[in-house]
Amino acid sequence: MANLIVGLLCLYLLCFGVMFWLISWRLEGNRLGMDVFALGNAMLGLAYVLQLLEGLPGWSAASVLNHTLTLCTPVVYAVGGLRFFGRPTPLLRPVLALALAYSVAQLLVHALLGPAARHAMLALLSALLMAAMVAGVLYAMRGVARDLRLEMALFAVLIAGLGVLNAAKFQRLLQLGLAALEPGQRFQTVFYLYMSFLATVLAPTMVWLVLHRLTDALRAAAAHDPLTQLLNRRGLLAALEQHFGQRTAAPACVLLLDIDHFKRVNDTHGHRVGDEVLCQVARTLRSTVRGGDLVSRTGGEEFVIVGLHGEAGALALAERLRLAIERQEVPIAGAGAPLRCTVTIGLSQPFQHLAGFDAALQIADAALYRGKADGRNRVVAGSPAPADAEATEARVADIDPALRTA
Numbered sequence: 001m002a003n004l005i006v007g008l009l010c011l012y013l014l015c016f017g018v019m020f021w022l023i024s025w026r027l028e029g030n031r032l033g034m035d036v037f038a039l040g041n042a043m044l045g046l047a048y049v050l051q052l053l054e055g056l057p058g059w060s061a062a063s064v065l066n067h068t069l070t071l072c073t074p075v076v077y078a079v080g081g082l083r084f085f086g087r088p089t090p091l092l093r094p095v096l097a098l099a100l101a102y103s104v105a106q107l108l109v110h111a112l113l114g115p116a117a118r119h120a121m122l123a124l125l126s127a128l129l130m131a132a133m134v135a136g137v138l139y140a141m142r143g144v145a146r147d148l149r150l151e152m153a154l155f156a157v158l159i160a161g162l163g164v165l166n167a168a169k170f171q172r173l174l175q176l177g178l179a180a181l182e183p184g185q186r187f188q189t190v191f192y193l194y195m196s197f198l199a200t201v202l203a204p205t206m207v208w209l210v211l212h213r214l215t216d217a218l219r220a221a222a223a224h225d226p227l228t229q230l231l232n233r234r235g236l237l238a239a240l241e242q243h244f245g246q247r248t249a250a251p252a253c254v255l256l257l258d259i260d261h262f263k264r265v266n267d268t269h270g271h272r273v274g275d276e277v278l279c280q281v282a283r284t285l286r287s288t289v290r291g292g293d294l295v296s297r298t299g300g301e302e303f304v305i306v307g308l309h310g311e312a313g314a315l316a317l318a319e320r321l322r323l324a325i326e327r328q329e330v331p332i333a334g335a336g337a338p339l340r341c342t343v344t345i346g347l348s349q350p351f352q353h354l355a356g357f358d359a360a361l362q363i364a365d366a367a368l369y370r371g372k373a374d375g376r377n378r379v380v381a382g383s384p385a386p387a388d389a390e391a392t393e394a395r396v397a398d399i400d401p402a403l404r405t406a
């Protein structure tokens with residue numbers, strides 16, 4: 001019975017190992033640790049193949065290799081986990097060093113304390129490794145794996161179960177010696193049944209984690225501008241929807257910001273420098289807005305900022321942004337002086353619902369157009385009706401004399 005379970009376990013491990021490897025092959029750049037998990041499965045699968053070939057526990061090169069593979073596999077899985085969470089962790093050298101050290105340790109323990117002690121050492125070290133892994137998983141739940149708490153909790157429970165079984169195996173080896181490992185023993189059947197259960201449950205969970213990460217990355221890519229990493233229009237609308245979904249949502253104000261004479265930057269210094277200017281403007285915007293305000297690049301050299309702190313706050317914010325960009329310097333390789341640029345900003349009326357966004361954008365666009373026509377490098381507040389425009393702009397000048405109006 002135990003041999004049948006071990007045979008099936010080999011099959012699971014090797015099949016899922018191939019599946020992990022195929023997934024890692026498709027992922028190319030960031031493999032999310034799947035290539036390492038594939039290696040882990042291959043190693044554990046091979047260890048169980050050796051155990052089947054070996055029959056009763058004995059002393060042979062195959063048995064030493066089996067134990068070394070069994071001990072190194074959790075370490076390989078741990079490296080895979082770290083890589084999954086974006087921590088570049090070395091694999092080959094540490095695992096080879098561990099394999100060598102453990103092979104030597106087996107020789108010594110076998111020679112000094114006998115064969116049962118070698119098996120007991122594996123069970124004890126495996127239990128300790130599982131405890132360390134559970135601690136690592138619990139730690140990750142509070143940091144890198146905060147968004148995967150449920151999955152991590154499942155891992156912690158499953159790994160803890162294997163740790164407990166290894167600790168029990170260690171104790172049985174101390175009491176019964178090699179007799180504890182006979183295939184007929186009920187404990188052995190339970191042990192391998194649990195291993196099969198683990199191999200069956202963990203593999204789909206791993207695939208689920210990969211899917212989770214990939215769909216998150218896809219959603220983020222669909223909502224962001226690849227050059228500046230700011231929100232794009234789709235991301236901005238989603239964030240606005242979330243804002244207005246709150247019961248106590250403050251009114252929003254659109255600031256439409258356009259870099260002045262940007263074509264000249266491209267024509268004089270080339271598109272690469274133009275791109276660098278766009279990225280620098282994005283950084284300045286991000287660091288100058290207030291917490292909660294939304295910053296997006298909606299196309300070309302045009303940025304949409306949505307202020308979420310009321311009308312007067314938006315005016316002050318627009319002027320702060322204009323000044324920050326006027327003062328910013330973009331170093332150009334090979335050129336003596338850094339590049340400077342200015343922006344013109346059109347401001348909308350406040351709006352209370354997502355449906356008001358397009359109208360607000362049109363108002364800000366009309367104000368921006370007037371700002372460009374009147375000489376650029378200025379903030380212009382828009383107004384829905386042309387008759388109101390002058391009054392609104394007069395209010396802008398009252399609030400802050402530094403604000404220039406059309």
Ligand SMILES: Nc1nc2c(ncn2[C@@H]2O[C@H](COP(=O)(O)OP(=O)(O)OP(=O)(O)O)[C@@H](O)[C@H]2O)c(=O)[nH]1
Nearest residue numbers: 258259260261262263264266271274275300301372
């Ligand atoms: N480097 C770079 N240039 C871009 C990008 N998107 C649009 N542009 C350039 O932005 C420039 C926009 O030029 P215009 O619309 O004429 O406006 P402008 O020169 O900024 O003049 P005003 O807006 O009237 O002050 C064009 O030369 C576009 O090629 C981009 O992603 N990277």
